[in-house]
Amino acid sequence: MRPFGYVRADDVETAIATVATEPDARFLGGGTNLVDLMKLGVERPGLLVDVSRLPLTGIDPVGDGKLRIGANVRNSDLAAHPLIRARYPVLSQALLAGASGQLRNAATTGGNLLQRTRCLYFQDVSKPCNKRAPGSGCPAREGIHRDLAVLGHSEHCVATNPSDLAVALAALDASVVLRGPDGERTVAATAFHRLPADLPERDTVIAHDELLTAVELPAPPPGRSAYRKARDRASYAFALASVAAVLDVQGGTVREVRLAFGGLAHKPWRATVAEQALLGAPATEESFRHAADAELAAARPLRDNGFKVPLARNLAVRVLASLADANHMPQLGS
Amino acid sequence: MSHPEPGAPLGRLEGQLKVTGAARYAAEYTPRGTAYAWPVPATIARGTVTAVHDTDALAMPGALAVLSHHNAPRVTPADDPVLSVLQNAHVPHRGWYVALAIAESLEAARGMAAALHIDYAADEHDVVLTEGHARLYEPELANGGHPARREHGDFDAAYASAAVRVDATYTMAAQHNHPMEPHASTAEWDGDRLTVYDSNQGSTKVRDALATLFELRPEQVTVVSEHVGGGFGSKGTPRPQVVLAAMAARQLRRPVKLALPRNQLAAVVGHRAPTVQRLRIGADRKGGISALGHEIITHTSTVREFVEQAATPSRTMYTAPNSRTTHQVAALDVPTPSWMRAPGEASGMYALESAMDELAVALGMDPVELRVRNDPAIEPDTGKPFSSRHLVECLREGARRFGWEERDPRPRSRREGSLLIGTGVASATYPVLVSPSMAEACTVPGGGYRVRVNATDIGTGARTVLAQVAADALGVPVDHVLIDIGRSDLPAAPLAGGSSGTASWGWAVHHACRRLRALVMEAGGAETPTTTLRAFADTSGEADAESPYARHAFGAHFAEVAVDADTGETRVRRLLGVYAAGRILNSRTGHSQFIGGMVMGLGMALLEGSTMDPSFGDFAERDLASYHVPTCADTPAMEAHWIDEDDRHLNPMGSKGIGEIGIVGTAAAIGNAVHHATGVRLRELPMTPDKVLAHLN
Structure with a gap:
């Protein structure tokens, strides 16, 4: 076998110091993605530093209406937390739309955000992949790519980020707390994941020796929020496309809106073009459609994934329209 | 009890x-001294192994041996050439086993497999089935011993002169069986006696194959298969793992265990071959069918000819004085297809029963009545009387239970918000085999x-x-x-x-x-x-005696679907089956069999498909995250019922088989319901949101 070391970290500082000194060390959370990829030979760490028992498990108010979520809060626990359900329904709904009950029980908040992008070629070590073996090529562009990116992809990589949680965090203007040997920094959730450009091997901006310790949610934005995910089967499937939205309508006019797409790009796609188009506009289906089309005008579909563009537009219109209709509860499943 | x-x-x-x-399942037997094996699949789609560099692998801790065509024990070919593994350097398709790593632990064997360096001389490959493919030919027989071609009357003339005609082509991706328990074997030699614990659907056959391969008398081989975690046809024949485990155990003179990894199964344990099926039905204005044409193309591998017998149900189902049923196959550089739950019927009845629905729409006739109208008194192809045939009763009983008469037949006539609701029906059949x-x-x-x-x-x-x-x-x-x-x-x-x-x-x-x-x-x-x-x-001579009767089970499927007009997501709301399958010998396990088949048919309709990657020559979906089978959330209201049949021409129990008929017709019923919901006739499985949405916007 390919041997690797395993240590269980006793505290955050030691964990970070250990990984900092070992170039091929990796933090281990719930293991629902890293361990799978190790079995496939995609990830080949020399040392696993298990941080899953560090006391990063709080969901605590930290002033100004903010909420701080420890990196080790399990997806199930976060989705079920009364504060999350009451104040950030889009976040709870996004979590519950992901994976299966068993996986949500194991997966952590930090690990969810650090799961690798998905692509069948990335997972198959017998084939080229620029993400896994930089410079080897990207067979997905001409190969099997129905599930892959339509926005922000590069000639080097067309993989998609599979996290539902990350889409909701992008819409909520959340931030990610990263702790390194020299202290802590905070990165906006929208800037945490990156587009592939010419460095497809990097999914996020986290440094090797940084540990994701928490997620911070700002005070809930005004209005209502919802998450809707389209997928092949009713449960336990990655998004073909998804939408996280927050909408505040006053007197028939859009006062505030946050919109993010999942399943379309290498990162959760915050739809700033659509948001700009909607601010101050009448809260009508026509506005929503116009705004979504404006955002998706940047799409560059591949041969077999063009359906994602109308799919994402329809989802956005649907979710925004249901949020605009105060008497209409958003339709979360089909 | x-x-x-x-x-x-x-x-x-x-x-x-x-x-x-x-x-205990096959991989859960661990005789003292057991070693572990990990197979190494070819990474080219066609060509030759030119070198196996095993120095690094053999230097790893726990390494025991590497088997390849250079050093593997020679075997005598059995009747299935997919079992002649590691016998020569030829690579007939990607995923074909070219080596076996054996070590003291599973992890060490897997590590060795990753450390093996194999050189190939790759040849051009051809893996994509297309209409008009240059390699298509008409075989003599399709699977099950059915003649590839049957003709009755003058199909061309009757079809040309029919008042109402349907001409439609249906396409199905390959599908994989993916039983929960992967194929696994633990093999142990005691002198010249071989014992294997193996996961299969019939260990007498596995024993006989091993006896041939290793030149033993059958009584020198014992195959134990006490519990098997599903097979769906993929374990109906011996598979390479049992040969590799036995080879390795003989070479190492110690027990060897081999469980195939999930992501290798798609290439080595068979699949339901993709089909392109052209259906032509000609009828009079009252729905009487005068001409029925069912012509299919499919693929096989260069290793073995296996021809999915998809046109055969059209030889049994409906009265058609003029008919043509044909099969063509192309031997491509693909993994070898084989049996998957209801081979022939599952694919063929998807096409036939979809075309019957198209005919009902063209006639403005209720699809249940159309089927009743064409229910034959004798089997159309053989002219034999049926030992029992209660298709009409299944359709009537199903319609009653389902509430079919309340249906507004107009497509797109029921809407709930963004959801388009529709219902559909299809018949089912499966032969009585014994x-x-x-x-x-x-x-x-x-x-x-x-x-x-x-x-x-x-x-x-x-x-x-x-x-x-x-x-x-x-x-x-x-x-x-x-x-x-x-x-x-x-x-x-x-x-x-x-x-x-x-x-x-x-x-x-x-x-x-x-x-x-x-x-x-x-x-x-x-x-x-x-x-x-x-x-x-x-029961030799008795069970296999030629029957003067055409013996088949029949059934009817009714489906209700909701198609999301915004997303193309199709979810089944209700699925109801009524079967006439002789005497049901255990109502509890029988019910499970029917329901299980229907769930698998739901997967076939909406979820399951294996995409051939043209560049690499393998199936793209090789794990259960990408090859979607239905979850509980996909199967909300499932009902299975049956009609008691008293058929004295079967066997002493009066039973017909029930393991497969539940899948047959389910996909067509769902597809017909999608048409009713949306007005769109999709002719390609699986009906995933990308395909559905393309027609809705």
Whole structure:
């Protein structure tokens, strides 16, 4: 076998110091993605530093209406937390739309955000992949790519980020707390994941020796929020496309809106073009459609994934329209 | 647990063992000194292995050996060439095994496999089935021994002159069986005696194949398959893992265990071949069919010709004085296809029953009535009378239970918000297959009876049903019967496949038990005779006798779907099946069989598809994250019912097979419901949101 070391970290500082000194060390959370990829030979760490028992498990108010979520809060626990359900329904709904009950029980908040992008070629070590073996090529562009990116992809990589949680965090203007040997920094959730450009091997901006310790949610934005995910089967499937939205309508006019797409790009796609188009506009289906089309005008579909563009537009219109209709509860499943 | 009557809903005899984890599967036997093997698949689509560099692999801790065509034991070819692994350098398709790493632990073997360096000389490959492919030819026979071509009357003339015509082509991606338990074997040699614990659907056949391959007498080989975690056809024939495990165990002179990794299965254990099916139906204005054409193309590998017999159900289903049913196949550089639940019928009835729905729409006729209108008195292809045929009763009973008469036939007539609601119907059929079997029954000192037959319980409830058959024949409560199955040193028996297992094994069990009962009576009638009484049965010549009757099970499927007009997501709301399949021998396990088939048909309709990657020559979806099977959330309201059939032309139990018919017709019923919901006729499976949405916007 390919041997690797395993240590269980006793505290955050030691964990970070250990990984900092070992170039091929990796933090281990719930293991629902890293361990799978190790079995496939995609990830080949020399040392696993298990941080899953560090006391990063709080969901605590930290002033100004903010909420701080420890990196080790399990997806199930976060989705079920009364504060999350009451104040950030889009976040709870996004979590519950992901994976299966068993996986949500194991997966952590930090690990969810650090799961690798998905692509069948990335997972198959017998084939080229620029993400896994930089410079080897990207067979997905001409190969099997129905599930892959339509926005922000590069000639080097067309993989998609599979996290539902990350889409909701992008819409909520959340931030990610990263702790390194020299202290802590905070990165906006929208800037945490990156587009592939010419460095497809990097999914996020986290440094090797940084540990994701928490997620911070700002005070809930005004209005209502919802998450809707389209997928092949009713449960336990990655998004073909998804939408996280927050909408505040006053007197028939859009006062505030946050919109993010999942399943379309290498990162959760915050739809700033659509948001700009909607601010101050009448809260009508026509506005929503116009705004979504404006955002998706940047799409560059591949041969077999063009359906994602109308799919994402329809989802956005649907979710925004249901949020605009105060008497209409958003339709979360089909 | 003392129901003597057949059909009783007896719970599985091994149920407690399974839910407590005590039931042992092939990979859970670990004889002392067991080594572990990990197979190495080819990474080219066609060509030759030019070198196997194993120095790094053999230098790893725990490494024991690397087998390749250079050093693997030679075997005598069995009738299935997919078993002749590691015999030469040729690579017929990507995923074909080119080496085997063996080590002291599973992890070490996997590490060795990753460290092997294999050089290839790759040739051009051709892996994509297309209409008009240059390699298409008409074989002599399709799977099951069916003639590739049958013609009756003058199809062309009748079709040309028909008042109403349907001409439609249906396409299905390849599908994979993906049983929960992957294919696994643990092999152990004792001198020239071989014992393997193997996951398969029939260990007599595995034993015979191993005897041929390793030039042994059958009695030198014992294959144990006590519990099997599903097969769906992919374990109906011996698979490479059992040969590799036996080879490695012989080479190393110690037991070797090999469980195939999930992501290798798609290339080495068969698949339902992709099909392109052209249906042409001509009818008069009252719906009477005058012409029926069902022409299919499919692929096979260069290793073995396997031709999915998809056009065959059109030889049985409906009256058609003029018909043409043909098969063409292209041998491509692809993995070898094989059986997957209801081979032939599942694919063919998807196309035929979709086309029947198109005809009903063209005629403005109710699709149930159209089927009733064309119900034949004799089997159209053979002219034989049916031993029993209650398709019309299934359709009527299903329509009644489903509430079919309330249906507004206009497409796109029911909407709930963004959801388009529709209902659809399709018929089902599956042939009655049966093979000779042996069985033995004896009295047990101290009381009770023991029945021995090498049946295989692949999760169906076979063990339980056979105990019921035995109890019925002996005239005793079922808890007086001990039943031994799942070992090749038991009386030889055919496989659990073709929905034939219970009929084949049960026939022999019935005879053996009747004879034993007669012996007990002769001996005075005491259930605890002082000497062991023993009876044997072999149904050769009887079970395989040509029947003057056309023998098939029939059924009807009704589906209600909701299609999201915004997303193209199609979800089944209700699925109801009614079956006429002879006597149901255990209402509980029978119900599970029907429901299981319907769930698999739902997957076939909406989710399951294996995409051939043209550049690499392998199936893209090779794990259960990408190859989607239905979850519980996809199967909300499932109902299975049956009509009691009294058919004296089958077997002593009066049963027809029920393992496969549940899948047949389900996909068509769902597709027809999608058409009713949306007005869109999709002719390609699976109907994933990308395909549906393209027609809705």
